[in-house]
Amino acid sequence: MTQSADTGTIDEQRWRALVVRERDASFFYGVITTGIFCRPGCPSRLPRREHTVFFTSAEKAETAGYRPCRRCRPDEIEPSNIQRIIDACRRIEQAHQIPSLQELAAQAKLSPAHFQRVFKAACGLSPKAYGQYLQNRRFKKHLKTAPSVTDAIYRAGFGASSRAHASGRDHLGMKPHEYRTGAPRQTIHYGITTCFLGWLLVAATSKGICAIELGDDRQQLEEHLHENFNQAIIKPADGGFSTVLAKVVTYLEHTEHPFPLPLDIRGTAFQQQVWDTLRTIRPGETKSYQDIARMIGRPEAVRAVAGACATNRTALAIPCHRAVRADGAAGAYRWGLSRKLALIRHEQKFLNQEERPTASLADENQAQGV
Ligand SMILES: [Zn+2]
CATH class of the missing domain: 1.10.10.10 (Winged helix-like DNA-binding domain superfamily/Winged helix DNA-binding domain)
Known part of the structure; x- marks a missing residue:
């Protein structure tokens, strides 16, 4: 079998990233002979090319019957990425308008696609969905105190009032102006x-x-x-x-x-x-x-x-x-x-x-x- 560098398939590119143990590469590899899958940066011995298969996610490797390696823990989020995700969450929580994926990824020093994947794995939703969730929550809060619904829409950081009304119906289960609270006397x-x-x-x-x-x-x-x-x-x-x-x-x-x-x-x-x-x-x-x-x-x-x-x-x-x-x-x-x-x-x-x-x-x- 010949491997040509200039006509390499995606798997060949992955193999080359694996050989140099590229830590940030966004794939996983399984070793046929051991049934274990790893991150590219794993400190374990490099397998032979013919024993190596590649996966785009840990989930796919597990579905294919591979067990996660106990050294590089490919089923868990990398510790270095956890802090990046915590920081990104903070940025979304503190922003008035939802930061773009590109912006967040650049600050995390990850590619947008990789950042999106890690964020979803850690949080269970995309950065955009998290931003929208927070915006709706702010909107709900401002509805109680703002002098008008329009004011609440503005304060929550919504671009268009139509979206706020649609989101109000979805998230409050009622029309915005009907939202009120109460609490027992104590x-x-x-x-x-x-x-x-x-x-x-x-x-x-x-x-x-x-x-x-x-x-x-x-x-x-x-x-x-x-x-x-x-x-x-x-x-x-x-x-x-x-x-x-x-x-x-x-x-x-x-x-x-x-x-x-x-x-x-x-x-x-x-x-x-x-x-x-x-x-x-x-x-x-x-x-x-x-x-x-x-x-x-x-x-x-x-x-x-x-x-x-x-x-x-x-x-x-x-x-x-x-x-x-x-x-x-x-x-x-x-x-x-x-x-x-x-x-x-x-x-x-x-x-x-x-x-x-x-x-x-x-x-x-x-x-x-x-
Ligand atoms: Zn490993």
């Missing part, structure tokens, strides 16, 4: 502090924590609290509340389990059941919405489970960030995908560090060729 005290995810607000009734919110600035968090509990009497807490705040931050930073404070949360029996199940998922672990549906004995209720996760108002305490999609993508998060990805990574990293001191475990992995 007294709520709150405190605000900072953490590695930005600003953190903790609010409590006399019975327990009723809200934990994450945000980019203090004022925004206070506004959210007033909006979400708009019939409650809301007051800043006194100095004694600082121990409560400290407990929440310690819980977050040291990935403690379970959450150390009582909660005062209201929801339907179904929501409560989902939230209770979420609280059994340990830090560093994730469960799919399907898993959770099975755990509560309602395997058919996957969408409703995802919905119950989305209505959680106590970030961290009810760890809805540990609920992900079945394909491993993050799925939705009320406080932003950048935070969900950062939280999952923080918990996994922290737990790995905890385990590292046991040398025997590392040796065992070595022996297994990990």
